[in-house]
Amino acid sequence: MINKKQILENICYTKLVYGRINKKLNTQFSEKQIEEFFFKILKETDEKFFSKIGKNYYIENTENSVRLTINSNTFRIITADRL
Secondary structure, eight states: OOOHHHHHHHOBOOHHHHHHHHHHHTOOOOHHHHHHHHHHHHHHSOGGGEEEETTEEEEEETTTTEEEEEETTTOBEEEEEEO
16 A cells, blocks of 8 residues: 655655756756645645556656656655656
8 A cells, every 4th residue: 555644754856856857847947846846746646646566656646747756665756757
């Protein structure tokens, strides 16, 4: 079972991921803006849109047309993709 609360409490980022996110989403967000946007997406997305495949969590948010990929062991954001 996926624990949304645990993901929200432990989510983290590497320095390199901010550039990857801006590139893949075609945005120019600051690090803080990315963190706030992703926290909002995670908080507002119903758990039925959370899935775990292999070592990653995938969170699909159709409202914002974004899919987040998070490592299930470290809770690090790996990437974000447009849906």
